[in-house]
Amino acid sequence: MTFNNDIILNGNIEDIIGLQPTSGRRRILASGYTIVIIDSTTIQIIINDGGSASQYEVQILDPESIQDASGNFPSNLRSQIMVDIANIYSTSSSEGPDHIVIYMGFLAAVCIVSFLFDIEMMKFLQLLYVHYFVGLILPPELGKVLTALRWSTLQYIPTLYSVPDPVLRENIPGPVYDTLGDFSFLRNGGFALTPLAAIVLVWMVLKVLSVPEINRFKSSRMWCKELL
Structure with a gap:
């Protein structure tokens, strides 16, 4: 889903955009698909396992919550999309990503409490994690694996202070908003103070x-x- 201009979202993206099969009368629940913000002009909708329809209609449910820098609202509130069901694959075909999350949590904890641990492996995993922020649309399975590597940056360590929730702005890429929130050092590097x-x-x-x-x-x- 691509917009002509940079947009600003005011509210929860799942309450702003909805998905409905053209053969059905009811809109799919938000649990049936995942919305990923790629950048300030592109939004990706991933249909979860179990979807069998080949034609869908994307609906902007709350157009007043989407506007560009000039305050203009979307003029087209509905769009038809086609899905090639012959090429559908399961995003949960492997438990690898979930196991990576658990492993990275353990590895990061060992790295922070042990001065004898070789941190070169952690540096290598952090380098792989950076690839999530490349300006490409990644397959869901690969994106899930790369985002799991964020535990290698020790961001799970509690901070000594609180920061406000991030707000999606036109200068913040989607991958940054999904994983980091924004470019704030206090949000993304403040855990090192602990x-x-x-x-x-x-x-x-x-x-x-x-x-x-x-x-x-x-x-x-x-x-x-x-x-x-």
Whole structure:
């Protein structure tokens, strides 16, 4: 679904755009398809497993929630699309992507708590993750695998502060909005402050315990100095 101008969405995309088979009278529930924002002019609709119709109608349910920079609304609210059902494949044919998510969570946790772990593997996975942001329309299965690699960036670590929810703007590409939200450093890099604060706290405790006037046990003082 491509627009002539850059658009600004005001609201939930699933409440703005709907999908309906031309042979049926009822609109498909939002759980029957997935809407992916590619960029400020392109929206991709992925029909989930179980869809058997070959003709669909894309409907703009709330045209006032879509406008360009000049405040203009869409003039065409309905569009017919054809689906070649002979080339339909399952997006859940493999449990690989789900297992990658679990594995990446474990790998990232090991990387952050162990100073003996070789982080070259994590760097390599982060390099693969960058390919999700290439300006191409990826197959759903490949896109799911690449987005699972975001766990290698340690973004699951809780932050020390809260940030407002991201807002889709015309200068934010769809893949960035889907995975990162926006280009805010506090949103995408602020999680690094949490382990930094923990390291500083541990360093201060070891520094205090290495002082003879505070810690009278020589063996523990020597152990703390070795760690420092």
